Amino acid sequence: MIVAVKHIYGCAQVRKIITQLNQRENEMQAFDYHNPTHIVFGPDRLAELDNLVPQDARVMVLYGGGSVKKYGTLDKVLAGLGERHITEFSGIEPNPRFETLMRAVDRVRADNIDFLLAVGGGSVMDGTKFVAAAALYKGDEVELLGHGFNPLPIEQALPLATVATLPATGSEMNMGAVVTHQGGKFPVMSPRLFPTFSMLDPTLTYSLPAVQVANGVVDAFVHVLEQYATYPVGAEVQDRTAEGILKALIEVGPKTLATPDDYAARANLVWSATCALNGFIGVGVPQDWSTHMIGHELTAIFGIDHAQTLAVVLPSLWQARKAQKGAKLLQYAERVWNITEGSEDARIDLAISKTRAFFESLGVKTRLSDYGVAFEQIDTVVNALESHGMVALSETGDLDLEVSRYILEQAF
Incomplete structure (x- = not known):
């Protein structure tokens, strides 16, 4: 059973309930995996x-x-x-x-x-x-x-x-x-x-413009997170692999921007991006592609680079979904950012803040206003989500248009 909780933002009590319910199904999901490439x-x-x-x-x-x-x-x-x-x-x-x-x-x-x-x-x-x-x-x-x-x-x-x-x-x-x-x-x-x-x-x-390299780091980073930051199912191999890719990107992303012809750094970036979405870390686990779906509309309407839309949406989406994603966000905070002190909410908030700061350190802005979008244009994005059937997003299917609007407003 997957429990849907609507319109609750950062409620520790609801997060506790969801965690308890998820523990009943804390088993890796059945899967088939074949990659012939x-x-x-x-x-x-x-x-x-x-x-x-x-x-x-x-x-x-x-x-x-x-x-x-x-x-x-x-x-x-x-x-x-x-x-x-x-x-x-x-x-x-x-x-x-x-x-x-x-x-x-x-x-x-x-x-x-x-x-x-x-x-x-x-x-x-x-x-x-x-x-x-x-x-x-x-x-x-x-x-x-x-x-x-x-x-x-x-x-x-x-x-x-x-x-x-x-x-x-x-x-x-x-x-x-x-x-x-x-x-x-x-x-x-x-x-x-x-x-x-x-x-x-x-x-x-090596010859790529810096903005494309930075976009690539963000794109790969969010690919991992859309398969990782959901709810626990006891998939330790997938989780540890995902965390390893994230930590590698945090390390080599800035390095390869600073020294484009550093082969070791660039090789790890290339392989990280491939492993981020070759299917392996996504088997047997729930996935949430809400950030991508909302981001696609921003690209289509405003022409913002795909990765830039992801950097805008993800931190605000996480703030809105702390209740539903709490257990995995705490795990992310500890295993990726070494955050172990403070209350649960404080640790999650710091992990979100560090994620936003990482994107910004690459030169990728994380606010809609950074890209010339006016606040009233959020209506256009929500209408596009509705017209394209994006009315029940997230790993639990409960991220509706009202929540999407809230996310976009917080991302402004």
Whole structure:
């Protein structure tokens, strides 16, 4: 049984009741776990593409803007693919748009492409996953955007692989994507969309602007927390792994910003971002993607970077949900931030404060007002949540529109 508690903010008595009830079910949930992605990690390995991609493949290489050309990554990828038939598709934007991706789908079909290679960050990878699903789909492709976190009703998809140039989303080792369409951001999920392989060369990320590196640290950090900061189910392996990733990000995030060519720091950042969302820490535990769902609306409406929306929403969401998340927030305070003294509320408040300060130390602002959003525009965000069906969020399904409004107001 999962107990839903509405409209209560930081009530110690309710938190105690929830903890007692959760103790009755303090068992890891049943799960299946399978991750087929082959990770190729390390510098100067793009020449190995020739051995990883089928020899007779007709390959489409998908990427975003000019950075992969400017820094020579695309040339190395093309050289690694050898004499195969290659088609290029450029222009996949941040928060990839359905219309852009459908142009890629048309090219795939016209050129009989049978293998996709994404070269870029999470948006390029996500867009490529949608192309892989849509290219072989027999119905109206927009239907693929209507299934939420449920698997797509597809029986086949084109094989795909990735060359990751931005550590952030974990898309290089999972089956999920997010696609933008008509002002909304839609999850696209299927076991058929796992990359067959992903090449992770930390040196390819050296040239990233500092803001993208900082965003990547925040994105990975919140990915971990959305799977961790719920309620206890006795999953010590998942918890300890999650805590290890968080502590690694706290250590290497500032270091890799200060010294972009520090290979040790950048390698740990790249691998942390991958492990944050490759499924392992999320098995057998409840998950809460409320911060992401609210953040998606902020990106769609105001154009705020995805990670920046997460830094805005998460601390305020935790303040609003201290009753429901109390046990795990106390665990987070102790194990990640070494906070062991003071009352429960004081320890939780300090952990939230340290989390906000960590984001700010990376140069990522944590208030809506920092991004030019007016207080009265919160109504627009709440209306968007309602129109997109985001009316019962959280690990317990009790975060309704009234609570979302409260979170946004506190985040202002």
